[in-house]
Amino acid sequence: MIITFPDNKKREYPDGTTSFEIAKSISEGLARIVLAAKVNGEVRDLTRPIQVDSTLELLTWEQPEGKSTFWHSSAHLMAEALEFYYPHIKFWVGPPVENGFYYDVDLGDQTITHEDLGKIETKMRELAQANHQYIRKEIPKPEAIAYFTEKGDEYKLDLLSNLEDGNITFYTQGSFTDLCRGPHIPSTGSIKAIKLLNIAGAYWKGDEKNKQLTRIYGITFPKQKELDEYLAMLEEAKKRDHRKLGKELEIYTFDEDVGPGLPLWLPNGAVLIEQLERLAKATEKKAGYKRVRTPHLAKGTMYLTSGHLPYYEESMFPSMNIEGEKYFLKPMNCPHHHKIFKTLNASYRDLPVRLAEYGTCYRYEQSGELFGLMRVRSLQMNDAHIYCTEEQFAQEFKAVNEMYLKYFRIFGIEKYVMRFSTHSANKLGKKYVNEPELWLKTEAMVRNALIESKIPYIEVPDESAFYGPKIDVQVWSAIGREFTLATNQVDFAVPARFGLTYRAADNTLKTPLCIHRAPLGTHERFIGFLIEHFAGNFPLWLTPSQVIILPISDKFNDYAHDLSQELNNSDIRSLIDERDEKIGKKIRDAELKKIPYMLIVGEKEAETQSVAVRKHGEGDKGAMTKENFKTLIQQEIEKQLNV
RNA sequence: GCCGAUGUAGCUCAGUUGGCCAGAGCUACUGAUUUGUAAUCAGUGGGUCGGGGGUUCGAAUCCCUCCAUCGGCUCCA
Incomplete structure (x- = not known):
């Protein structure tokens, strides 16, 4: 029989030779480390004889x-x-x-x-x-x-x-x-x-x-x-765990009296959220989104209309009875946004309409599911809903994907997988709305858009939302855990349930498609992920404190305050370490806090209105004028955000 | 929610088989020191040992229960 190896070389062996014997014939060393064999694409025991002409790959520890x-x-x-x-x-x-x-x-x-x-x-x-x-x-x-x-x-x-x-x-x-x-x-x-x-x-x-x-x-x-x-x-990996670093860097905390899964954002964490929102708001403004705001609760009747109640009531916080009416804390923003779209009385000339809101939602996740910031009960989504015509869908969908990829470049997220979830025909009317043709049609639209954008994806059947196909972006934390970071979903069902329409060019009323998208997922999960991704060493534009001023002794505290005020005027976030400690101690503590820039100021600097710059993890960068330092910071931020 | 584990000061952790007023380091505060690129010295404060109940002459230590957290399972609009 003829055995063909992966490099396409062929060798002849007697019928019935085992893969192990073949390995041995190549080298004793290979025979010592070989674990299994792939014969004609099928993984098999080394000890099984091969009877006919075959392709053979000898598998060692190096192959999955x-x-x-x-x-x-x-x-x-x-x-x-x-x-x-x-x-x-x-x-x-x-x-x-x-x-x-x-x-x-x-x-x-x-x-x-x-x-x-x-x-x-x-x-x-x-x-x-x-x-x-x-x-x-x-x-x-x-x-x-x-x-x-x-x-x-x-x-x-x-x-x-x-x-x-x-x-x-x-x-x-x-x-x-x-x-x-x-x-x-x-x-x-x-x-x-x-x-x-x-x-x-x-x-x-x-x-x-x-x-x-x-x-x-x-x-x-x-x-x-x-x-x-x-x-x-x-x-x-444990050292990068966001729960450990989140505590050490004073980003967030939990309190038993507040409740499980309800994070309290400390001042440092609030800065992170604000910077994320600043980025997202600027990005969305450029992309033609309009901002809206909606309340934290709504009547149960709205969630009956949307269809969420029968599917997800057990995952919502139990209702409260107000004046004989059931109210729920909102688990998602979409129904509120649908109501806003309805009042817009839009025509085809107004579409697409893109409504954005970083609304705070509440989901009653099972107690055993809670996990640091990654899985919580109060969450703020980087949410928006795009209402568009079928013809506009592909372009809108691609633009959303482009936005994801831009964010990923900014954050240096290199390992991700787009997971395209589709419905399962035998669960129509149960897990999924009973619209067999619309399912196939929208799934094809999404698939085509992905292929046209040349975005690599994997398709997973029976994982979609009840109202339409979705794309989840999977990323891996430093601890190797897989997370859904962002999500992009098509909704062909709920707009109709809300009676949403637009006036088409032919003067008929049509139902718009809705794209639910959250490129930064929830603030909670995204920051949890970023803590691990950067191991707490946030990029300059994002980090809670960009600069810490370290006076050599308290004689220079006044200069430090002037400097801090000046940085503040230039929108640079700074701290001063005024403790009565030696400079070595102040540097050590600043390094442990992972603050990107340390400015050491003593007699020389105060006299010449300059700063001695030390960079976190790198060390002494020498002295420069205050003006040059501000420019340095601003240029670095500029470079980080425009990639 | 389920299985298993854990819970001592703001933080990180000691606390022997149940036994004197529960300890350390860091932090905080006070004082001395006035400091030049990863820890100056001294003093002081701080805990109903996760909550509640029980066993015992005596419980941080043993038992029950509740709460929270962690590792998984299930779930994730």
Whole structure:
């Protein structure tokens, strides 16, 4: 048979040669590190013979599929160790994930705690060193069913019931056998470094109505050094955590009496929000948006009209009864904006109408969902609604995407994915409004606009809003968590429910399309993200305090005050450290506060009306006149915002 | 909401198997010092040990309950 390698080189081997033998024929070194094989595009065990002409890619730790095979096999290793300590354990599934693997297990009456993880890790090391082979076996389905029926394993029987008839594959390593599609690495010996990370509950099949299983997360590596590096990376990530930095840099806080998920913005945080709003307002003004303002609550009748109440009432704060009428805190701004559009009595000549408001909304997120600033109950959206004709849609939609990309350049956000969510036909009338043709039409419009703008995107079925398709922008925080930062949604349904119309050129009344867009998402999440993204080292235009003046001694405090006033007049945000401390201490504290510029002022500077400039993280920049310093600051800000 | 863990001064953390008035560093305040690029010295203040209840001669420490936070699950208009 002829084997074709990824570089298109071909070699001949006898029929039935295994991938492992092929690896060995190339080099002993490769044979030592190879984990799995991709044969004709399918990832398989190295030990399986190849019978016909095939393409072959040998997978090592460097390939994602190699890694996930390694972790999948590690999950089996953990399962073996678990079964040793908990003989009555039942297993659900144990897949690899982005960083490691987990196994969902049912321990019956027993519980497992963090203290137990150490002994399980030790057992895993022992089993790994024994270098047991992962042995693949095919068994007819009825036999497999009989096996698990006898064992009383309802979980594996459930898995089997979803598998096609025919042969079922099992894998055995050491004393552990599991129903498993595979593939696996050849033997446990290559798992050199093992760390079990945490224990969590997880609903069976991801359904909260089902029983909760115990999920154990772990990670493994072929080398101890790689595990050490991974753990060090986790430590580093913790330092950037917005909850830690947010406290240290005095950006926001929570208070038990105020309530969970209701952040209090400290003065530094308020500056961040103001700067974001300044940027957004200027950007939107240029793009033809008009600003509106609406109240924080509305009658339930409006949310019945919009259709939100039946879908999301349990996620809204419970209603309050006012004069016999139900009122709700607003969970979103759109219905209010629809009401404003209605009063505009717009004709096709007025469209598109773009209404913007950074309205504060309240959502009753489940308590377990709250997470620092990233998931809160009071939130301010960088919100706007664009009402347009079908013909205008593509251009408006593209302009919104352009705006996203401009913001991303300003913030230096390089890793993002546009996620295009569509409906699911079998949930029409339930999760989604029952307008099958409009769904397909608007989805096609969005898809075309994305393709025309050459924006890379992934399409996710059954994830859209109830009123139309949407695009979410996914970004990754420093801690590696994925977040929806921005959102851009098409609404073909709710404007009609509100009876919104415009007078078309042919004198008929038509319903406008509505684009919901929030390029900066919520202020809360965006700032939480920025804290981690910049590790607290905000760009000059954004940072709460741009300059801190450090007088050498209190003799120069007066000069410091004059200087501060002058900077303030030039719209530069400054602080003065007037404490009776030595300059070294003042510098150290200013560095820890991550303030971009320190101005050291003593006798020389006061006499010559100059400043000695020190830049955060860089050090002494030498002396310059006050005027030159102001220009320096203004130019730097200019450069940061015009990218 | 569910599973598991955590909760000591403004912040970061000690507090041995339950046992003298609960400690440290930083911060704050007071005084001395008048300082030139990452920590000057001394003194003082500050805690109903998350809230409530219980066990005990005695509870920060053990038990129950509520609250909040953290790791996940579920959810995210």
